[in-house]
Amino acid sequence: MNARTLPYILILPVTLFLCVFFLYPFVLVAQLAFTKGAGFTMDNFREVVTYWKFPISLKNTLLLAALVVPIQLALSLLMATMVTKMKRGRDMVLYIWTIPLGISDLAAGIIWLAIFEQSGFLNSMMNGLGLIEGPVNFLSYQNPVIIFVAIALAEIWRATAIMLVILVAGIGLIPKEYYEAAEVFGASPWKRFLRITLPMLRPSLQTALILRVVLAFEVFAVVAALGGTLFPVLMGEIYSYQFDLLNSNGAAALALIVLAFSIGFTLIILRILRVPKGATI
Amino acid sequence: MAEIQIKKVAKQFGDYQALHDINLTIADQEFMVLLGASGCGKSTLLRIIAGLETATTGEVWIGGRRVDHLSPKDRGIAMVFQNYAVFPHLTVFENIGFGLRMQKLPNDEVTRRVERTATLMHIEQLLKRYSGELSGGQRQRVAVARALAMEPDVILMDEPLSNLDALLRMEMRAELKGVLADSNTTAIYVTHDQVEAMSMADRISVMHEGKIVQAASPIAVYRDPAAEFVASFIGNPPMNFLNATPAGTGKWAVAGQEFDGPQTGATALQFAIRPEDMQLGDSGLTATARVVEPLGAHLLVTCDLDGNSFRAVLDSDLTVRPGDKLTLAPQPDRVRWFDPETTLAVA
Amino acid sequence: MTDVATNATATASTRKAGHYVYAASVFLLCAWILVPLYFLLINTLSSPEEVNSFPKSFIPAFNLGSLTFFAGFEGMMSALKNSVVVAVMTMVLSIIIGAPAGYALSRFDFRGKELFRLLILLTRAFPLPLLALPLAVLFIQTGLDDTAFGLALVHTTLAIPFAVLITFSLFSGIPVELEEAAWTLGCNRFTAFTKVILPLVLPGITASAIFAFVISWNEVFAAAVLTIENRTLPAFLLQTLGEAPLHLKFAGGFILVVPALIFIFAVRKYLFAMWGIANR
Numbered sequence: 001m002n003a004r005t006l007p008y009i010l011i012l013p014v015t016l017f018l019c020v021f022f023l024y025p026f027v028l029v030a031q032l033a034f035t036k037g038a039g040f041t042m043d044n045f046r047e048v049v050t051y052w053k054f055p056i057s058l059k060n061t062l063l064l065a066a067l068v069v070p071i072q073l074a075l076s077l078l079m080a081t082m083v084t085k086m087k088r089g090r091d092m093v094l095y096i097w098t099i100p101l102g103i104s105d106l107a108a109g110i111i112w113l114a115i116f117e118q119s120g121f122l123n124s125m126m127n128g129l130g131l132i133e134g135p136v137n138f139l140s141y142q143n144p145v146i147i148f149v150a151i152a153l154a155e156i157w158r159a160t161a162i163m164l165v166i167l168v169a170g171i172g173l174i175p176k177e178y179y180e181a182a183e184v185f186g187a188s189p190w191k192r193f194l195r196i197t198l199p200m201l202r203p204s205l206q207t208a209l210i211l212r213v214v215l216a217f218e219v220f221a222v223v224a225a226l227g228g229t230l231f232p233v234l235m236g237e238i239y240s241y242q243f244d245l246l247n248s249n250g251a252a253a254l255a256l257i258v259l260a261f262s263i264g265f266t267l268i269i270l271r272i273l274r275v276p277k278g279a280t281i
Numbered sequence: 282m283a284e285i286q287i288k289k290v291a292k293q294f295g296d297y298q299a300l301h302d303i304n305l306t307i308a309d310q311e312f313m314v315l316l317g318a319s320g321c322g323k324s325t326l327l328r329i330i331a332g333l334e335t336a337t338t339g340e341v342w343i344g345g346r347r348v349d350h351l352s353p354k355d356r357g358i359a360m361v362f363q364n365y366a367v368f369p370h371l372t373v374f375e376n377i378g379f380g381l382r383m384q385k386l387p388n389d390e391v392t393r394r395v396e397r398t399a400t401l402m403h404i405e406q407l408l409k410r411y412s413g414e415l416s417g418g419q420r421q422r423v424a425v426a427r428a429l430a431m432e433p434d435v436i437l438m439d440e441p442l443s444n445l446d447a448l449l450r451m452e453m454r455a456e457l458k459g460v461l462a463d464s465n466t467t468a469i470y471v472t473h474d475q476v477e478a479m480s481m482a483d484r485i486s487v488m489h490e491g492k493i494v495q496a497a498s499p500i501a502v503y504r505d506p507a508a509e510f511v512a513s514f515i516g517n518p519p520m521n522f523l524n525a526t527p528a529g530t531g532k533w534a535v536a537g538q539e540f541d542g543p544q545t546g547a548t549a550l551q552f553a554i555r556p557e558d559m560q561l562g563d564s565g566l567t568a569t570a571r572v573v574e575p576l577g578a579h580l581l582v583t584c585d586l587d588g589n590s591f592r593a594v595l596d597s598d599l600t601v602r603p604g605d606k607l608t609l610a611p612q613p614d615r616v617r618w619f620d621p622e623t624t625l626a627v628a
Numbered sequence: 629m630t631d632v633a634t635n636a637t638a639t640a641s642t643r644k645a646g647h648y649v650y651a652a653s654v655f656l657l658c659a660w661i662l663v664p665l666y667f668l669l670i671n672t673l674s675s676p677e678e679v680n681s682f683p684k685s686f687i688p689a690f691n692l693g694s695l696t697f698f699a700g701f702e703g704m705m706s707a708l709k710n711s712v713v714v715a716v717m718t719m720v721l722s723i724i725i726g727a728p729a730g731y732a733l734s735r736f737d738f739r740g741k742e743l744f745r746l747l748i749l750l751t752r753a754f755p756l757p758l759l760a761l762p763l764a765v766l767f768i769q770t771g772l773d774d775t776a777f778g779l780a781l782v783h784t785t786l787a788i789p790f791a792v793l794i795t796f797s798l799f800s801g802i803p804v805e806l807e808e809a810a811w812t813l814g815c816n817r818f819t820a821f822t823k824v825i826l827p828l829v830l831p832g833i834t835a836s837a838i839f840a841f842v843i844s845w846n847e848v849f850a851a852a853v854l855t856i857e858n859r860t861l862p863a864f865l866l867q868t869l870g871e872a873p874l875h876l877k878f879a880g881g882f883i884l885v886v887p888a889l890i891f892i893f894a895v896r897k898y899l900f901a902m903w904g905i906a907n908r
Contacts, residue, residue, distance in 0.1 A: 013724075029762050104888070107884040239849070239853070354815060358812060366803070370824075370828055
């Protein structure tokens with residue numbers, strides 16, 4: 001019977017596809033990063049790291065992630081717990097809260113541009129409330145903090161839903177009996193959240209955090225829409241290496257650095273949030 | 282002709298030997314039950330006959346044809362699954378007619394057969410419904426009708442009644458037996474329920490740890506079990522076992538009493554008697570009643586006999602109290618003997 | 629006795645207050661999501677002059693000026709068309725390639741299964757758009773550069789992990805017994821799949837196809853890297869971000885957002901069942 005060969009036939013297309021369009025380019029990127037003209041060299045890395053924009057783009061990316069990810073984690077946890085208690089209107093609220101999932105990061109950037117730009121809605125509101133006389137140019141180089149805040153807000157707005165979906169699914173898997181047992185034993189709602197929900201959510205939290213952190217390093221279009229060149233981030237720098245400086249070796253080297261950060265943080269999260277064997281639902 | 286022959290079939294899953302050297306012949310139109318506890322290999326054997334699993338070694342013959350290299354659809358079989366496997370996206374009519382449509386039978390023939398089997402299984406009023414609207418018992422009837430509509434040579438059933446509640450199970454048992462007796466199909470039925478096996482089978486194959494321990498008619502399996510496993514598995518409450526030591530040629534000492542038994546040179550035997558083959562009498566085994574259960578139709582008394590636990594089924598009119606001393610006389614022709622080492626019956 | 633009574637009313641009123649806080653927070657969070665979208669709507673439905681004016685009104689003028697400007701802008705409509713073409717190709721490719729693998733994972737135990745699953749998960753941990761860089765060179769060599777098909781191939785790489793994991797959980801939800809029953813009723817493996825499995829998973833597969841469409845529709849970085857003449861909408865908007873007039877940006881953003889909104893609404897049921905579980 002071809003039941004032995006059939007599974008391999010079925011996974012062949014995907015494996016081939018991923019080899020050609022994932023593994024092979026990955027090898028190419030590594031190649032590009034570690035060569036220059038002829039032989040093996042670390043020059044590209046040196047060049048990229050010593051470029052004046054590197055420290056600031058690294059700092060910006062890390063700072064943004066450090067601010068946005070914890071806020072999103074807390075917010076999505078809050079929203080997930082709120083949603084589990086809901087009865088009427090749950091579907092509608094859930095849909096509204098996950099709308100940002102379908103919104104591209106570029107569109108999100110544009111949306112928040114509408115709020116923050118000079119003739120935008122924030123200015124209009126403040127003017128309407130009598131707080132300011134004329135429009136304030138929020139997104140100018142004179143207000144780096146405001147630009148940072150605008151980008152952070154846009155990111156929080158856009159990407160919380162990603163974590164929310166994973167956490168809602170995770171909470172849904174926790175059997176009600178555990179809460180009821182805890183309640184019978186005298187645990188308050190907050191205690192129940194801390195001692196039952198959070199620990200049992202570990203696998204989902206792990207997944208959600210890893211996903212979010214990896215995506216945080218890829219932040220690009222939102223920044224481009226709101227800050228342009230005023231707020232350099234790693235991904236933007238890769239783009240500029242490739243197309244403005246026409247230095248694909250540099251772009252590749254920087255890409256590998258981004259990858260290293262992603263993997264590094266993934267491993268850290270896996271370690272901190274590791275689930276003991278047998279301690280899952 | 283749908284005689285089934287299983288020759289030297291063995292099945293291994295990795296390191297685990299699920300079936301050892303199975304040899305069985307099932308006569309045309311016979312109702313054969315494969316009986317055993319979970320994990321004994323009965324479902325595996327059924328699936329090998331069906332073609333859903335392949336045997337590691339051995340041959341399967343159906344109707345004089347060797348079929349072990351054929352896919353299920355080419356073996357002339359139809360199957361009823363434990364969880365019914367009624368297709369959720371089709372109506373009852375389309376479910377029952379599914380196999381017939383696959384055979385490209387003409388529409389009026391399909392309709393005729395579907396309506397006939399649906400009436401047979403008392404679901405003719407449900408033909409337009411979907412399985413989601415049906416109860417478990419109704420879905421089971423659809424599954425049976427679907428198999429019967431194929432008019433197969435062999436019908437295979439994998440614990441079809443085990444997911445039904447007790448009352449429904451009893452009704453369906455009688456119904457199935459009647460329906461299958463009327464059709465000219467060979468049937469193989471897998472179950473762990475010995476009552477089902479006893480009530481429905483022409484012959485029972487008692488299975489244990491991947492082997493067939495005994496294949497015989499229900500009454501033979503009940504009266505003359507071939508091994509201790511069969512003796513203790515069949516019958517509720519189970520058979521009583523006592524140690525027997527030699528007391529002369531053809532004589533054995535059991536709990537201080539002497540009984541006629543097999544003439545062998547063995548140093549020890551197992552004396553076995555069913556609780557329902559015991560009576561209160563003047564001579565026999567002495568026991569002290571411990572638990573008395575008045576079950577209505579009879580009295581179930583669990584006793585202490587010579588340090589062993591011993592059960593007797595007595596007349597419900599008797600009055601027995603815990604602590605009473607009883608003399609229990611076994612019916613002589615119902616006593617059975619087993620070799621404690623091989624666990625096989627000794628004549 | 630009165631203490632108990634006052635305690636009871638006290639807890640009752642705190643509970644009521646708690647309910648109000650809860651309802652208010654839910655409302656606020658919904659507003660937080662919807663209001664910015666509303667702002668975008670206002671801008672889209674305003675004339676170009678109104679978009680650039682200050683202060684902004686909070687009611688849309690229902691003027692189609694911006695949208696007509698958008699439609700008439702050089703290269704915009706073809707960018708839109710390109711987005712659709714690439715997204716459709718991605719949708720088709722990711723399902724055709726991914727679904728068989730999902731089926732294999734759910735039905736078979738084969739050597740290398742864990743390795744395969746690892747490969748799929750690996751693609752999620754890696755910033756995939758970065759792969760567009762070397763692929764740009766490869767595409768130039770093979771003539772796929774600046775083509776919809778070339779970009780669709782990259783987008784499919786993005787979408788395939790989802791397609792595999794989602795179809796895996798879909799197929800796993802269908803008992804093997806149904807296929808086995810079909811095999812005993814005259815079907816071979818293929819007809820059992822088409823007549824029994826496919827009708828049951830079709831809604832789920834459609835949902836995951838739509839999901840692949842949205843992923844492709846929204847993707848920016850790879851699109852910007854791999855297309856020059858035949859830009860998709862996000863790439864086009866990115867390119868013109870610096871110089872384009874405001875009303876163009878907003879109208880473009882709106883066009884980006886609306887189809888995705890509709891699609892997510894259509895598949896919202898499956899989103900949680902599949903995305904949540906597929907991500908574990």
